[in-house]
Amino acid sequence: MASRRCIGEFELIARYFAPLARTFAGAGGLESDNAYLPADGRNDIAVKTDTIVSGVHFLDDESPERVAAKALRVCLSDLAAGGATPLAYQLSLALPEQWEERWVAGFARGLAADQRRYGIVLCGGDTVATPGPLTITITAFGQVPRGKGLGRGGARAGDDLWASGTIGDAALGLRAVRGKLKGLGVRDRKVLEDRYRLPRPRNALGIHLIGIARAAADVSDGLLADVGHIAAASRLAVHIEREMVPLSAAARRALAVEPALWADVLGGGDDYELVIAVPPRRAGTLQEAALQARVKVTRIGRFAKGRGVGLTVGGRATPIPRTGYVHF
Amino acid sequence: MASRRCIGEFELIARYFAPLARTFAGAGGLESDNAYLPADGRNDIAVKTDTIVSGVHFLDDESPERVAAKALRVCLSDLAAGGATPLAYQLSLALPEQWEERWVAGFARGLAADQRRYGIVLCGGDTVATPGPLTITITAFGQVPRGKGLGRGGARAGDDLWASGTIGDAALGLRAVRGKLKGLGVRDRKVLEDRYRLPRPRNALGIHLIGIARAAADVSDGLLADVGHIAAASRLAVHIEREMVPLSAAARRALAVEPALWADVLGGGDDYELVIAVPPRRAGTLQEAALQARVKVTRIGRFAKGRGVGLTVGGRATPIPRTGYVHF
Numbered sequence: 001m002a003s004r005r006c007i008g009e010f011e012l013i014a015r016y017f018a019p020l021a022r023t024f025a026g027a028g029g030l031e032s033d034n035a036y037l038p039a040d041g042r043n044d045i046a047v048k049t050d051t052i053v054s055g056v057h058f059l060d061d062e063s064p065e066r067v068a069a070k071a072l073r074v075c076l077s078d079l080a081a082g083g084a085t086p087l088a089y090q091l092s093l094a095l096p097e098q099w100e101e102r103w104v105a106g107f108a109r110g111l112a113a114d115q116r117r118y119g120i121v122l123c124g125g126d127t128v129a130t131p132g133p134l135t136i137t138i139t140a141f142g143q144v145p146r147g148k149g150l151g152r153g154g155a156r157a158g159d160d161l162w163a164s165g166t167i168g169d170a171a172l173g174l175r176a177v178r179g180k181l182k183g184l185g186v187r188d189r190k191v192l193e194d195r196y197r198l199p200r201p202r203n204a205l206g207i208h209l210i211g212i213a214r215a216a217a218d219v220s221d222g223l224l225a226d227v228g229h230i231a232a233a234s235r236l237a238v239h240i241e242r243e244m245v246p247l248s249a250a251a252r253r254a255l256a257v258e259p260a261l262w263a264d265v266l267g268g269g270d271d272y273e274l275v276i277a278v279p280p281r282r283a284g285t286l287q288e289a290a291l292q293a294r295v296k297v298t299r300i301g302r303f304a305k306g307r308g309v310g311l312t313v314g315g316r317a318t319p320i321p322r323t324g325y326v327h328f
Numbered sequence: 329m330a331s332r333r334c335i336g337e338f339e340l341i342a343r344y345f346a347p348l349a350r351t352f353a354g355a356g357g358l359e360s361d362n363a364y365l366p367a368d369g370r371n372d373i374a375v376k377t378d379t380i381v382s383g384v385h386f387l388d389d390e391s392p393e394r395v396a397a398k399a400l401r402v403c404l405s406d407l408a409a410g411g412a413t414p415l416a417y418q419l420s421l422a423l424p425e426q427w428e429e430r431w432v433a434g435f436a437r438g439l440a441a442d443q444r445r446y447g448i449v450l451c452g453g454d455t456v457a458t459p460g461p462l463t464i465t466i467t468a469f470g471q472v473p474r475g476k477g478l479g480r481g482g483a484r485a486g487d488d489l490w491a492s493g494t495i496g497d498a499a500l501g502l503r504a505v506r507g508k509l510k511g512l513g514v515r516d517r518k519v520l521e522d523r524y525r526l527p528r529p530r531n532a533l534g535i536h537l538i539g540i541a542r543a544a545a546d547v548s549d550g551l552l553a554d555v556g557h558i559a560a561a562s563r564l565a566v567h568i569e570r571e572m573v574p575l576s577a578a579a580r581r582a583l584a585v586e587p588a589l590w591a592d593v594l595g596g597g598d599d600y601e602l603v604i605a606v607p608p609r610r611a612g613t614l615q616e617a618a619l620q621a622r623v624k625v626t627r628i629g630r631f632a633k634g635r636g637v638g639l640t641v642g643g644r645a646t647p648i649p650r651t652g653y654v655h656f
Contacts, residue, residue: 045373047451049418049467053458090377092420092465123375130381132460137420139377139467 046084046142046149050074054096054134059177059197064103066197067136068110073199075140076118077218077272080206083150084142086118091125094135118203145210152233154215155277161230161238161301162286164202164274166248167223169195171268172261183257188250195248199272205297206274208289212282219271224320227275227301228309234277237306242266242313246298263321266311277303374412374470374477378402382424382462387505387525392431394525395464396438401527403468404446405546405600408534411478412470414446419453422463446531473538480561482543483605489558489566489629490614492530492602494576495551497523499596500589511585516578523576527600533625534602536617540610547599552648555603555629556637562605565634570594570641574626591649594639605631 052071054060062070072089079086091111095104115121120140144150173196175181176189184192201218209216215234217226223245231238245266247255255261276297278286283299290297311318380399382388390398400417407414419439423432443449448468472478501524503509504517512520529546537544543562545554551573559566573594575583583589604625606614611627618625639646 047418047467047469049420049452049454049465051420051422051454051456051465053422053456053460055459056457090375090467092377092379094379094381094463125377126379126465128379128381129384130460130463131383132381132458132463135422135458135460135463137377137379137454137465139375139418141375 042146043143044146044149045087046079046082046144047139048075048078048082048142049137049139050078051135051137053136056133060133062197063110064106065110065113067134068107069114069198071136071138072111072114072118072120072140073201073272074220075138076114076120076203077199077201077220079140079142080201080203080209081150081216081218081274082142082144083148083206083209083213083216084144085207086120086203087141087143088121088123089138089140091122092137093125093127094130094132095127096130096132096134099134118201148210150209150213150216152215152217152230153235155230155234155236155303156214156279157236157303157305159214159277159279159303160283160299161227161240161303162276162278162297163219163223163246163300164205164276164290164295164297165200165271166246166251166296167219167271167273168245168251168261168265168268169248170199170270170272171196171222171264172251172254173197174268174270175261175264181254184250184254188253191248191250192254196270199270201272202274202293202295204293205290205295208293209274209276212286212289213276213278215277217275219273219275220269222267222269223271223275224266224309224311225269230275230277231303231307231309234303235307236303237308237310238301238303239310239312240301241315242311242318244298244300246296246300267321370474371471372474372477373415374407374410374472375467376403376406376410376470377465377467378406379463379465381464384461388461390525391438392434393438393441395462396435397442397526399464399466400439400442400446400448400468401529401600402548403466404442404448404531405527405529405548407468407470408529408531408537409478409544409546409602410470410472411476411534411537411541411544412472413535414448414531415469415471416449416451417466417468419450420465421453421455422458422460423455424458424460424462427457427462446529476538478537478541478544480543480545480558481563483558483562483564483631484542484607485564485631485633487542487605487607487631488611488627489555489568489631490604490606490625491547491551491574491628492533492604492618492623492625493528493599494574494579494624495547495599495601496573496579496589496593496596497576498527498598498600499524499550499592500579500582501525502596502598503589503592509582512578512582516581519576519578520582524598527598529600530602530621530623532621533618533623536621537602537604540614540617541604541606543605545603547601547603548597550595550597551599551603552594552637552639553597558603558605559631559635559637562631563635564631565636565638566629566631567638567640568629569643570639570646572626572628574624574628595649
């Protein structure tokens with residue numbers, strides 16, 4: 001208790017956050033009210049805000065390093081989907097009344113590690129007390145060539161739908177955390193849990209997407225939901241072949257035990273993979289970029305005239321299991 | 329209860345927030361993961377994040393319109409202090425479990441009104457559920473000439489300290505709200521309460537400050553604290569003459585009844601006036617700008633070599649009553 005009273009807001013910033021902002025000239029050492037982001041006539045700044053709440057978006061007992069990583073990476077994942085190169089971020093931290101300094105220290109360590117990993121740097125923010133749970137808002141900035149940033153709209157009929165990495169691991173991992181994943185070995189459960197607890201955003205791939213993709217999104221609400229968002233924004237239908245959806249070995253074993261888990265795999269959120277609309281003639285360029293980024297990409301479907309998301313299993317239409325994470 | 333179940337996140341955005349973002353091309357109708365902020369080689373984008381929590385930064389029973397105004401204006405006030413012209417903002421809204429659609433509607437109305445008033449526009453954000461109190465984070469963007477954005481550092485010995493408007497009304501207003509302001513008429517109490525409930529940021533003045541001011545801050549933590557931040561960041565001392573501090577008629581009457589309230593006037597937060605370091609030779613230019621902005625400015629002190637904040641009453645040094653709002 002003593003430790004939380006003997007440090008004020010300004011010391012907290014000076015001790016934990018100002019070092020993170022040191023290399024960003026426009027942050028002014030976090031001592032000024034504004035941060036000034038340089039930008040030139042050739043670039044746009046991509047901006048993304050995400051809020052995560054303890055007990056809602058991460059487990060209450062999660063380590064501060066992982067909470068920091070999650071808060072930052074959910075934003076980085078969106079920058080990746082936009083084709084943007086990470087630049088800087090603002091952090092708002094609403095700390096519950098019983099906060100401890102060592103928690104904040106661990107949180108700052110987690111941020112520092114990810115700053116190095118993803119080439120992003122703190123440039124300002126706010127810290128407040130809350131009678132509620134720990135709440136973190138990050139606004140991340142990335143750079144893209146002027147007018148070229150990717151969105152959900154822009155896919156055309158005939159474009160292929162690609163997915164990065166493997167799909168469904170995070171949803172199965174959440175089940176594992178809750179003790180609701182039976183018949184799997186300890187190691188498989190651990191792999192899936194890790195995927196839920198710690199997003200691995202695809203920025204290494206994302207920075208190559210400009211000029212290749214017509215539209216993209218990250219899988220945060222669930223594969224079907226997020227692909228559905230691209231289709232809706234592009235005023236198209238999209239058809240996904242379930243057998244093409246890339247799965248981890250652990251997910252494949254979980255589905256062998258309990259095929260009903262397909263609903264989780266296709267509908268569950270938090271994978272933080274990319275789903276990408278690419279004209280067929282650019283398939284080779286995408287695969288080269290993926291090779292360079294050391295990320296697997298898999299063609300899982302195609303956009304067509306019409307509306308909605310169609311799912312086929314072995315070529316036969318099948319009902320959509322559910323429509324993704326509902327925020328309220 | 330029915331109303332909060334029949335509207336999802338995407339509808340909520342489409343119905344209440346997308347209209348606010350309509351005129352900002354880079355927002356993509358809030359349908360894309362990123363917003364793209366255009367900027368050119370002659371300008372910097374000033375960025376400011378502020379979080380407000382129900383029961384902490386505003387009263388639980390405050391109207392949604394006023395909550396919206398407060399959330400936006402605390403950021404606008406910082407842009408004003410930076411000399412920045414408001415451009416756009418990101419909004420994160422953490423809604424408590426019992427949220428109601430009509431509350432969100434009122435909140436959006438409040439935002440719409442201030443968008444018109446201050447020439448700023450929503451460009452993206454996030455909405456989440458929280459088991460805690462309503463929590464709002466806004467990241468606001470403004471434009472300043474490249475490298476010219478004002479901060480707390482930069483004041484020089486010999487610069488005058490100026491304040492806009494009147495000081496201390498918000499702190500007295502908070503007392504009035506709590507029934508702790510005796511011997512004042514209803515009208516005076518109302519004036520002071522209004523100043524607490526609804527910040528009136530000085531953006532009309534702020535946009536003129538580049539080329540006039542060397543440093544500036546807004547009074548959010550309290551006059552002495554915020555002036556102290558300028559002095560500390562500029563590695564200077566600052567001397568304030570209490571008789572020069574501009575007061576409203578209501579505040580003057582409150583102080584006549586209870587002189588001990590000077591502690592609130594000088595130490596209390598939430599005034600959202602500007603404190604500005606200006607070389608003496610630019611006093612005329614500042615006053616012209618203030619006239620144009622229809623804001624009163626008053627010279628209240630001077631920066632000098634040394635450290636710390638000095639307060640004089642009738643020319644005699646007096647102890648500092650308290651050092652401003654403590655965030656934890």
